[in-house]
Amino acid sequence: MVLKVSNCPHCDSKIFFRIELSDINTEKFPAPVYIVHKNGICDQLSTFYVDSKLRISYSTKEKKEVAINSLHTIDKP
Ligand SMILES: [Zn+2]
Numbered sequence: 061m062v063l064k065v066s067n068c069p070h071c072d073s074k075i076f077f078r079i080e081l082s083d084i085n086t087e088k089f090p091a092p093v094y095i096v097h098k099n100g101i102c103d104q105l106s107t108f109y110v111d112s113k114l115r116i117s118y119s120t121k122e123k124k125e126v127a128i129n130s131l132h133t134i135d136k137p
Contacts (some may be wrong), residue, residue, distance in 0.1 A: 062114045063137060068097040069121045070104040075133045079114055083129040090117035094130035105130070 061078045068075045075097055084091035090109035097104055107124045109117040 064114070064116060066108070066116055066119065068095075068102060068104070068133075069106045069119050070097065071102045073097070073099070073102065074136075076136055077131050077133045079110065079131060081114065083131060084110060085126070085128050086112070092124050092127040094123065094127045095119075096130060096132050098132045 061080050064077050064079060066075055067073065075095070077095055079093060083093050089111050092107045092109050094105050095108050097106070104121075105123055106119055106121050107127060108119045111117055
């Protein structure tokens with residue numbers, strides 16, 4: 061599990077989530093994963109793209125139809 065820090069594309073708040081290779085389809089990179097910003101206010105889904113080392117390439121507000129998993133953000137570790 062890798063801890064990631066980024067910003068929510070919807071509300072621009074800092075978000076934290078944990079991801080591992082089994083959360084993505086490793087046949088093609090960058091690979092999408094859904095991230096749900098769970099803070100009781102935003103709670104919106106976005107799509108993050110990561111490379112083979114699970115580094116974030118980019119993110120989008122749109123829900124793409126190809127991610128194989130949906131992750132919830134976590135409270136600040
Ligand atoms: Zn948000």
